[in-house]
Amino acid sequence: xxxxxxxxxxxxxxxxxxxxxxxxxxxxxxxxxxxxxxxxxxxxxxxxxxxxxxxxxxxxxxxxxxxxxxxxxxxxxxxxxxxxxxxxxxxxxxxxxxxxxxxxxxxxxxxxxxxxxxxxxxxxxxxxxxxxxxxxxxxxxxxxxxxxxxxxxxxxxxxxxxxxxxxxxxxxxxxxxxxxxxxxxxxxxxxxxxxxxxxxxxxxxxxxxxxxxxxxxxxxxxxxxxxxxxxxxxxxxxxxxxxxxxxxxxxxxxxxxxxxxxxxxxxxxxxxxxxxxxxxxxxxxxxxxxxxxxxxxxxxxxxxxxxx
Ligand code: HSE
Numbered sequence: 001x002x003x004x005x006x007x008x009x010x011x012x013x014x015x016x017x018x019x020x021x022x023x024x025x026x027x028x029x030x031x032x033x034x035x036x037x038x039x040x041x042x043x044x045x046x047x048x049x050x051x052x053x054x055x056x057x058x059x060x061x062x063x064x065x066x067x068x069x070x071x072x073x074x075x076x077x078x079x080x081x082x083x084x085x086x087x088x089x090x091x092x093x094x095x096x097x098x099x100x101x102x103x104x105x106x107x108x109x110x111x112x113x114x115x116x117x118x119x120x121x122x123x124x125x126x127x128x129x130x131x132x133x134x135x136x137x138x139x140x141x142x143x144x145x146x147x148x149x150x151x152x153x154x155x156x157x158x159x160x161x162x163x164x165x166x167x168x169x170x171x172x173x174x175x176x177x178x179x180x181x182x183x184x185x186x187x188x189x190x191x192x193x194x195x196x197x198x199x200x201x202x203x204x205x206x207x208x209x210x211x212x213x214x215x216x217x218x219x220x221x222x223x224x225x226x227x228x229x230x231x232x233x234x235x236x237x238x239x240x241x242x243x244x245x246x247x248x249x250x251x252x253x254x255x256x257x258x259x260x261x262x263x264x265x266x267x268x269x270x271x272x273x274x275x276x277x278x279x280x281x282x283x284x285x286x287x288x289x290x291x292x293x294x295x296x297x298x299x300x301x302x303x304x305x306x307x308x
Contacts, residue, residue, distance in 0.1 A: 002308075003038045003039065003081075004306050004307065004308050005036070005037040005081075005306070005307045006110045006111055006304060006307075007035045007304070007305045007306070008033065008035075008036075008103045008106045008303070008305075009031050009033050009302070010031065010032045010033075010100075010102050010106075011028055011099070011141060011298035011302075012027070012028045012031070012032070012087075012095050012099055012138070012295075013025045013028060013095035013099070013133075013134045013137035013138050013257075014028060014093070014094065014095070014169060014254075014257060014263050015095060015131075015137070015256070015258075016224070016254060016255065016256075016257060017206060017222060017252075017254055017263075018203075018206065018221075018223060018224045018252070018254035019199045019202035019203040019221070019223060019224040019226070020203045020206060021224070021227050022131040022132070022133055023133060023145060023146060024133055024144070024145055025095070025134050025136050025144050026142070026143045026144075026163060026169075027137040027142060027143075027301060028094070028169060028171075028298055029295050029297070029298045030088050030094065030293065030295055031087055032087070032088060032099040032103055033086075033103070034062060034082065034083075034100070034103030034104060035081075035083040035084070036082050036083075036104075036108065036110075036111060037081050038078045038080065038111060039078075039079050039080055040079060041079050042058060042079045042080050042081075043080075043081050043082070044056040044060050044063060044083075045081075045084070046083075046085070047083065047085040048085045050088065050089055050090055050096070051084060051085065051090070054090075060082070061097070061104065062084055062104040063080060063082060063104075065101060065104035065105055065108065066082070066107065066111075067080075067108075069104075069105060069108040069112060069116070069124070070108065070112055072116075073112050075112055075115075078111075080111075086099070089173060091177035091178060091180075092177065092178070092256075092259075092260060093178070093255065093256040093259045094171065094257070095137065095257060097129070097180075098125070098129050098135040098137075099134075099138045101125050101128050101129055102121075102125055102135055102139050102302055105124055105125055106118075106121060106139075107304075109121055118140075119155070121139065122135065122139050122156060123153070123154075123155055123156050126146075126148060126156045127153060130148075131148055132144070132147070132148055132156050132158065133146065133257075134257060136156075137301075138301065138302060139301050139302055140158075140160045140301040141299045141300045141301030142160050142161055142297065142299050142301070143162075143163055143210055143297075144159070144161075145158060145161065145207055146159075161207075161211050162299060163210070163297035164210060165213060166215070166267045166268075167215065167265055167267060168265070168266050168272065168294055168295070168296055168297075169263055169264070169265060169266075169294070169295045169296075170250075170263075170264040170265075170272055170279075170293075170294055170295075171256060171263055171264075171294075171295060172237075172261060172262040172263075172279050172283065172290055172292050173291050173293065174236075174237075174289070175289040175291075176288075177260075178234055178258065178260040180258040183227075183231050183234060183258035183259055184258065186230045186234065187231075191226065195225040195226065196226075198223070199224060202220075202224065205217060205220075205221040206221035206222060215251045215252075216251075218251050218265055219252050219253075221252070222254050222265075224254070228242060228255050231255055231259055234260065235260045235262070236283075236286035236287075236288050237282045237286045238255055238259070240282045241264065241278075241282055244278065245275060245279075248274050248275055248278035249266060249268075249270065249271035249272065249273070249275045249278070250264040250265060250275045251265045251267050251271070252264070264279070272294060276292060
């Protein structure tokens with residue numbers, strides 16, 4: 001009898017939404033798939049151009065996380081067949097590593113007989129990723145507001161919100177990659193009181209505006225002084241887009257996660273077309289190759305199917 005296969009579909013995500021550094025994430029309708037089953041020998045198949053160059057041996061992140069979950073559940077680590085694909089580009093700020101982590105945990109947990117709850121898997125994902133924003137959105141869908149616990153391994157408190165009606169993301173994806181580590185290393189160790197107060201106010205207003213569907217407040221509430229000003233030197237065009245996108249049809253704009261993708265929120269086709277024209281002028285002016293995608297928020301989070 002052949003082993004049952006679990007197929008897990010995970011949304012990509014955009015983190016921070018401007019001021020909510022390491023705390024806010026939104027799931028997007030752009031998916032990665034992880035398939036997993038017990039096997040006589042471990043085989044890892046990576047499909048599609050986005051996963052080219054990712055290791056396909058036991059050093060693979062998905063395999064490592066799956067093996068670790070079995071160990072945590074005090075179960076023998078099985079040999080695994082793993083097949084993975086991703087429509088989300090890697091190292092662009094759309095949460096592809098978070099999606100892989102969530103996919104690996106949820107698939108392995110299913111094969112192991114569900115020893116852990118979804119919330120426990122979220123805690124584990126946060127510990128692996130180092131912050132809860134992308135993994136929370138990929139796990140639960142919608143908008144996730146979460147904070148990393150001070151103690152390693154403690155429960156991650158979070159609230160999930162439904163995205164406001166009519167909100168769409170126009171993501172501007174430059175051709176170049178930017179490692180999260182590099183984009184975190186440019187941030188200062190210490191911030192001024194004014195900058196901290198600025199971000200607390202903006203992030204708080206942003207969460208309240210998202211909860212009440214107040215798209216009119218996003219443009220102002222998405223201001224940030226903790227990471228975007230420093231990361232702008234790594235992302236040509238970011239400064240202009242953050243400063244001017246709202247005058248060209250966007251309802252809000254931010255760096256997506258650690259970048260280099262830039263997120264413009266739009267609420268109508270007309271607004272989207274206007275932003276596309278503006279973005280093209282800015283990016284072409286900087287000589288940056290890029291592509292755009294229009295993505296709806298995902299509201300389901302990770303989805304699991306089993307095939308006998
Ligand atoms: N909050 C994270 C950052 C997201 O901005 O560095 C990227 O992993």
